[in-house]
Amino acid sequence: MEARKAIIGELIAEIIAVAIIILIGDSVAGMIVLYDPPINPYANAYWGVCITWGLAVTIAIYVTGSVSGCHANPAVTLALALFRDFSWKKVLPYWVAQIIGGFIGAAIVYALYVPVIDHFNAVHHFARDLDAGAAGMFFTSPGPFITPMHAFTDEIILTAFLVLGIFAITEQYNEAAPMANSGALIIGLLVAAIGASAGFLEAWAINPARDFGPRLFCFFAGWGTGAIPGKLNYFWVPIVAPLIGGPIGAAIYQFAVRPFLPKRVAAGMPQRIAADAVVPPVDRVA
Template sequence: MRSQLAGELVAEFIGTLIILLFGAGVCAMVVAFGTGAPGEIVHGGYTNITIGWALGVMFGVLAAARISGAHLNPAVTLALAVFRGFPWAKVVPYALSQTLGAMAGAVVVWFNYREAILRFDPLLEKSAGIFTTFPAFPEIPAAGFFDQVLGTALLLFLVFALTDTENVSIPSYLIPAVVGLVVLAIGVSFGKLHGYAINPARDFGPRLWTVLAGYRVNGLTDGTHVWWIPVAAPLVGGLIGAGLYELTIRRFLPRGD
């Protein structure tokens, strides 16, 4: 049992690390090398960012699914514990592994792009968004909170739908790609208001790294205190989305005899 849990935690760590490698990696490309020209393709713009994160999620889920179920997100783990019988004793260990994996991914991206980032932002005041999220309107925290609730509710509603064998018959090998498409859709539809973290680990782990790396603007120790929104709101949104699926779809599905 102990070795099984250890394997699951390693899988959650690796899967979340993969998400950050692609997600923060594409953000570093766009921020440190992009010119900001409309329609830029070579170094990318926001469209590239949404694609990079979606692919990261797809590959992370693909890597970890067989061992841990590839939660890769405390909001997913919490919702599964509340609605699908996931053991409560595993919730905190899973969340810690996910957060550490996200932080590790941010560390790798930082050292890979360190020189480019420092040339773009030598005072480390404007590039923490490569690794973590910030609100478009920090003076209106309710807007960012609702945005994160909505995005994560959509994510969990659709994840529950995709993984409910009573609902759809998607081959298991296609689920990672479809989950990636869900993240892509959320990014292109709800991405700019608060960076569509939709995942407390993906946001908080890398934010811790920005503090350790010496970022002056990091949302945690700079007095702005924006860190709690992409941590708390996805947990709330995930429960809402999963609960709505259970209430509005799952309860009406025909059951096999």
């Protein structure tokens, strides 16, 4: 009974974590998509968009990290199962919870912005069932000069970098890692840095739930094929690519960096240790 109660709590926490990220992140995307110059508050301040997404991740970690570890990303969950002994029995339930969180977060954003969305679509003559239009604030798509297959490669690389950074930040034997609960802030800055350096490529999904949950909501909210399969049949790219990139980044850290950490070598530790022994839960992952 206690074990069942614990897993239910973890899944609720994952739903809340992703909902927080999407609520804040898609809202800031709405600020830049829906408001034309000169009133667009981020027209000349793209870093503000990136740091807001990063802070969304930080807040999600502080709210839910001590319950579920705040994976909030199927690629992170998969990497933890492969390399840090996270239970494989929890992987699929975590994935489902994360997508539900993305769906709920998008629904809340829609409730906030629906009058502005309708005005934007009317002014620009976007039809929900024909054009993505304002749905661009909810999910990602290839940027200028980027094909879906190039975006697929991009997302593998960027997600690998994300998970590499998360594993380094949350490694207890890494003396250069942030101390105590400041890890949540650094993970948020990592997300912001990825967006600031590569966000224009395809809006740096680096998280299947972050893209597919809102995309699924948009499908049912009237955007239909504009959401799934989306322009250029793009919907599968932010799902598959991060699930490949996450384990690659984790493997790079686990086999190319972690075995050589001086503190760990001095302790004579084996290469693999239990996930719960890595760091305090609130700093575990994002």
